[in-house]
Amino acid sequence: MKAIVSLNSGSSSIKFGVFRLDEGNHPVHSAGGKFEKISIAPSLRIATDAGEVLLEKDWPEGAHLTHADLLDFLFDWATRHIESGTIVAIGHRVVHGGTRFVAPQRVTPELLDELEALSPLAPLHQPHNLVAIRTLARLAPDLPQVACFDTAFHHDKPEVAARMAIPRSLHEAGIRRYGFHGLSYEYIARTLARLDPALAHGKVIAAHLGNGASLCAMANGRSIDTTMGFTALDGLMMGTRCGRLDPGVVLHLQTQMGYSAKAVETMLYRQSGLLGVSGISSDMRALAASREPAAREAVELFAYRTAREIGALTASLQGLDGLVFTAGIGENDAALRADICARLGWLGLILDEEANAAHAPLISAPESRIAVRVIPTDEERMIALHTLRILCGDLP
Numbered sequence: 027m028k029a030i031v032s033l034n035s036g037s038s039s040i041k042f043g044v045f046r047l048d049e050g051n052h053p054v055h056s057a058g059g060k061f062e063k064i065s066i067a068p069s070l071r072i073a074t075d076a077g078e079v080l081l082e083k084d085w086p087e088g089a090h091l092t093h094a095d096l097l098d099f100l101f102d103w104a105t106r107h108i109e110s111g112t113i114v115a116i117g118h119r120v121v122h123g124g125t126r127f128v129a130p131q132r133v134t135p136e137l138l139d140e141l142e143a144l145s146p147l148a149p150l151h152q153p154h155n156l157v158a159i160r161t162l163a164r165l166a167p168d169l170p171q172v173a174c175f176d177t178a179f180h181h182d183k184p185e186v187a188a189r190m191a192i193p194r195s196l197h198e199a200g201i202r203r204y205g206f207h208g209l210s211y212e213y214i215a216r217t218l219a220r221l222d223p224a225l226a227h228g229k230v231i232a233a234h235l236g237n238g239a240s241l242c243a244m245a246n247g248r249s250i251d252t253t254m255g256f257t258a259l260d261g262l263m264m265g266t267r268c269g270r271l272d273p274g275v276v277l278h279l280q281t282q283m284g285y286s287a288k289a290v291e292t293m294l295y296r297q298s299g300l301l302g303v304s305g306i307s308s309d310m311r312a313l314a315a316s317r318e319p320a321a322r323e324a325v326e327l328f329a330y331r332t333a334r335e336i337g338a339l340t341a342s343l344q345g346l347d348g349l350v351f352t353a354g355i356g357e358n359d360a361a362l363r364a365d366i367c368a369r370l371g372w373l374g375l376i377l378d379e380e381a382n383a384a385h386a387p388l389i390s391a392p393e394s395r396i397a398v399r400v401i402p403t404d405e406e407r408m409i410a411l412h413t414l415r416i417l418c419g420d421l422p
């Protein structure tokens with residue numbers, strides 16, 4: 027058997043999927059796993075698609091294991107449990123490809139150095155993405171690795187959606203709106219084309235609502251605008267990130283309140299969003315279960331800001347035929363979907379309450395002017411597909 031592994035190494039979790047290649051070399055998901063709570067008390071679970079749990083392990087609190095330590099452990103386990111030669115390539119999610127990398131790339135030392143230089147633009151993600159690539163390059167130097175960029179899906183959006191109203195020289199220097207969550211949106215576009223080809227050809231907003239959250243306006247399956255910009259801070263309110271913010275706030279914090287650049291970064295990336303407003307948690311489930319008024323305020327602000335940005339992207343698209351919810355919150359939180367949709371009634375959007383409560387694939391009422399769908403995202407599959415495409419000439 028030959029297989030491709032896709033790896034999504036984030037700040038507090040590392041997710042991975044094993045895709046067996048069938049006779050036609052199509053990737054078929056066969057097993058997957060996840061390290062969670064890496065900086066607190068790491069845990070690992072690996073299971074096959076048939077439901078067999080291959081490994082469950084918890085490390086004690088204060089174990090101080092790095093991403094590299096955990097990947098070392100996983101590699102050691104894999105070498106003992108998977109026949110040598112089975113894994114033919116590893117694909118990685120890499121958040122920022124900058125202006126240069128607008129399609130998946132085979133990893134080389136030079137590529138890694140260039141991607142390292144983009145780390146300040148995605149401090150929550152890029153360093154962890156690159157540690158995973160470097161660790162595997164050390165452990166298995168002969169194994170091909172492919173970097174798949176979250177920015178790539180947005181790279182050919184119209185220039186007007188890429189520009190910020192700042193001096194031209196800064197735009198030329200790469201300070202422009204890139205957009206992220208591209209692997210997720212690419213998967214949604216592909217899946218929608220299969221489920222509802224007519225809608226996929228129309229004007230659709232996909233809402234990726236997870237710990238990170240953004241919207242993508244798609245016309246005929248291509249990104250024409252998105253809420254995230256130069257970094258993954260812009261746009262929607264998120265678990266711990268602020269989303270769209272008056273830049274004057276940053277100036278005020280630094281010049282009037284004595285914040286260092288590092289303290290501003292920490293506030294914007296780690297102490298804001300649902301966590302900052304609620305003072306309770308960055309996790310939507312915890313807030314939904316809380317009776318605290320601040321928790322309700324945080325959830326209300328999340329819905330308000332999401333609906334507001336859907337309005338803005340509807341103007342970018344000059345109309346709206348469909349709305350797709352995806353990622354942890356979008357796929358699972360029926361109450362939040364209902365709240366967002368209620369704020370879009372003026373667009374002629376009518377929710378089917380029962381279908382929504384049941385997390386049905388189509389949750390709009392038949393008379394709704396806008397079709398509303400729930401599509402579980404699968405970034406790992408996109409990574410496997412890209413990896414396969416890049417390496418197909420080289421596969422044994």
Ligand code: ADP
Pocket residue numbers: 235236237238265308309310311312314353354355358359
């Ligand atoms: P990540 O960006 O880390 O991949 P996810 O897409 O897994 O994030 O989304 C995590 C978010 O989804 C958390 O806020 C979590 O509370 C929320 N979530 C997951 N399941 C549910 C659920 N059943 N109801 C409400 N929120 C949920």
